[in-house]
Amino acid sequence: MTVKQISIFLENKPGQLASICRALAKENVNIATLSLADSADFGIVRMIVDDHVKGCEVLGRAGFAVIQTDVVMVTVPDRPGGMAEIMERLDAAEVDIEYSYAYALGQGDKAVLVFKFDDNAKAEAALA
Amino acid sequence: MNPISKPDFMPVEELRKMQLAKLQELIPYEYERVPLFRRRCDEKGVKPRDLVTLADLAKFPFMKKTDLRDEYPLGLTAAPMSEINRFHCSSGTTGKPICIPQTADDVAIWTEGVARCMAMYGITKDDVVQVSYGYGLFTGGLGAHYGAERLGCAVLPTGAGNTEKQIMLMKDLGVTVICCTPSYFLHLATVAEKLGVDFRRDTKLKHGVFGAEPWTDEIRERIEGMSGIQAHDIYGLTEIAGPGVAGNCPHCHGLHVWEDHFYPEIIDPDTLEVLPDGEEGELVFTTLDRRGTPMVRYRTRDLSRLQTGQCPCGRTMRVMDRVHARSDDMLIIHGVNVFPSQIEASLMKVPEVAPHYMIELSSTDTMDRFEIKVEVTAETMSDSMSAMEAVRKRVAASIKEIVGLSPKIMLVAPGSLPRSEGKIKRVIDNRRK
Numbered sequence: 001m002t003v004k005q006i007s008i009f010l011e012n013k014p015g016q017l018a019s020i021c022r023a024l025a026k027e028n029v030n031i032a033t034l035s036l037a038d039s040a041d042f043g044i045v046r047m048i049v050d051d052h053v054k055g056c057e058v059l060g061r062a063g064f065a066v067i068q069t070d071v072v073m074v075t076v077p078d079r080p081g082g083m084a085e086i087m088e089r090l091d092a093a094e095v096d097i098e099y100s101y102a103y104a105l106g107q108g109d110k111a112v113l114v115f116k117f118d119d120n121a122k123a124e125a126a127l128a
Numbered sequence: 129m130n131p132i133s134k135p136d137f138m139p140v141e142e143l144r145k146m147q148l149a150k151l152q153e154l155i156p157y158e159y160e161r162v163p164l165f166r167r168r169c170d171e172k173g174v175k176p177r178d179l180v181t182l183a184d185l186a187k188f189p190f191m192k193k194t195d196l197r198d199e200y201p202l203g204l205t206a207a208p209m210s211e212i213n214r215f216h217c218s219s220g221t222t223g224k225p226i227c228i229p230q231t232a233d234d235v236a237i238w239t240e241g242v243a244r245c246m247a248m249y250g251i252t253k254d255d256v257v258q259v260s261y262g263y264g265l266f267t268g269g270l271g272a273h274y275g276a277e278r279l280g281c282a283v284l285p286t287g288a289g290n291t292e293k294q295i296m297l298m299k300d301l302g303v304t305v306i307c308c309t310p311s312y313f314l315h316l317a318t319v320a321e322k323l324g325v326d327f328r329r330d331t332k333l334k335h336g337v338f339g340a341e342p343w344t345d346e347i348r349e350r351i352e353g354m355s356g357i358q359a360h361d362i363y364g365l366t367e368i369a370g371p372g373v374a375g376n377c378p379h380c381h382g383l384h385v386w387e388d389h390f391y392p393e394i395i396d397p398d399t400l401e402v403l404p405d406g407e408e409g410e411l412v413f414t415t416l417d418r419r420g421t422p423m424v425r426y427r428t429r430d431l432s433r434l435q436t437g438q439c440p441c442g443r444t445m446r447v448m449d450r451v452h453a454r455s456d457d458m459l460i461i462h463g464v465n466v467f468p469s470q471i472e473a474s475l476m477k478v479p480e481v482a483p484h485y486m487i488e489l490s491s492t493d494t495m496d497r498f499e500i501k502v503e504v505t506a507e508t509m510s511d512s513m514s515a516m517e518a519v520r521k522r523v524a525a526s527i528k529e530i531v532g533l534s535p536k537i538m539l540v541a542p543g544s545l546p547r548s549e550g551k552i553k554r555v556i557d558n559r560r561k
Contacts, residue, residue, distance in 0.1 A: 007511035009504045011541040037513045042539050046511055061322075063543045065509040098512060116511065 010043035035101035093126035196226035242275020245375030253280030260308035267370025311552035346476035382447035
């Protein structure tokens with residue numbers, strides 16, 4: 001399933017992530033999961049929220065650089081070899097993973113991961 | 129053509145004759161009334177009567193900003209207080225301000241200079257002019273205000289600041305011309321974008337009259353591209369008048385100097401010799417008509433060139449190059465001479481980079497640290513770390529190519545660098561002197 005992720009620029013100084021979360025909380029936007037990518041000097045916060053349109057708007061107004069990106073939610077069986085099978089299918093379809101992180105809300109015996117592929121549609125077809 | 133533009137087209141011989149006649153009045157006037165000037169002339173062994181041709185001006189001493197500071201408040205004032213009509217002061221970044229008292233005629237000539245610039249840009253009495261320069265001791269606000277009124281425009285004196293309200297008034301009153309610093313316009317554009325205001329769609333803005341700080345052609349192109357307006361350069365300095373000493377001509381890349389009032393020379397800043405037209409050096413002005421605080425051979429520290437040849441618009445007033453640097457703005461980094469304008473030009477070559485940046489220099493035990501902070505925008509923002517690192521590398525490569533140095537490029541949050549309502553400061557030099 002393709003969903004919208006919001007990505008926010010994070011300057012390397014204290015309190016940045018807190019103010020992002022506070023701005024979202026004030027407008028009742030719930031964060032389902034997030035991941036941080038960082039270099040020595042700056043970072044990118046990627047998150048899935050319950051209302052990405054509102055999330056973007058709230059953060060844009062608060063002065064953050066924020067963009068939306070399509071990512072794919074992939075359900076993985078929670079057992080040894082579950083992840084390997086998924087990866088093999090993606091390899092076979094020649095899809096590259098740009099990044100991935102776990103979705104916080106697991107579903108029983110399944111884990112959910114968020115992926116950004118070089119070609120999301122192709123990846124979804126391979127996993128269908 | 130507006131009748132105010134008539135002197136712009138004066139035949140050259142007539143202009144030179146007029147300049148000489150005005151100098152032959154000014155020099156004795158200054159010699160009689162300003163002790164510093166008299167002392168310097170005497171030291172050089174030059175007398176007012178030695179001014180026989182225009183070239184003889186080179187025999188007379190220079191004035192500098194330090195003279196204005198040393199003689200603060202009224203040491204260089206030539207007219208009695210009963211003749212003074214207006215004061216302008218420039219704070220200067222260090223210590224004492226400079227003070228320039230002007231007579232009513234001085235203000236009128238300065239006003240004429242601004243009006244002639246605006247007329248040359250194509251501004252007419254039908255225009256609605258918003259003056260967003262600071263009003264007060266700074267010459268920007270009142271200079272633009274008087275000039276636009278002189279042309280018969282409808283003037284909206286917003287002054288600087290309260291940017292959201294400025295945008296509302298601009299829309300509601302059908303403003304067609306804005307006068308401000310180029311950096312303030314960039315700020316205005318950012319706020320407008322946030323408010324969902326598109327200059328092309330939502331306003332009638334056609335012209336920007338920008339001055340009071342050095343800016344590059346690259347920033348001019350940015351401004352024109354983002355807003356659809358014509359960005360005009362108005363040049364001037366408080367010591368000589370204020371804005372309106374020269375203005376850029378739509379027909380050439382330079383600025384016509386109103387040399388019937390402000391006589392320009394270009395000198396070699398090291399040897400102090402006058403350079404022929406066509407060569408770059410330090411711009412020097414003599415105020416031919418001013419009587420409140422006349423300036424003879426005032427060294428502006430601005431680097432420029434007087435172009436040779438005739439402008440296709442037919443104006444006979446000589447054309448100077450856009451001032452992209454002040455001689456005292458030059459930075460020496462790792463032994464390389466760098467002008468901030470070169471850094472600006474190379475930054476703007478990377479299209480997605482915001483026009484908001486800051487150059488920071490500091491020193492460690494062994495060497496200089498050279499950092500450039502650049503704000504992230506919706507265009508530079510990406511969910512991919514490597515894409516953002518690529519922007520950083522493109523900026524670094526562009527600077528390396530033009531300046532020959534490799535600063536550290538820091539991406540910072542939008543709106544985090546200081547904005548200015550007056551002259552912006554884009555260089556912080558914390559190196560040990």
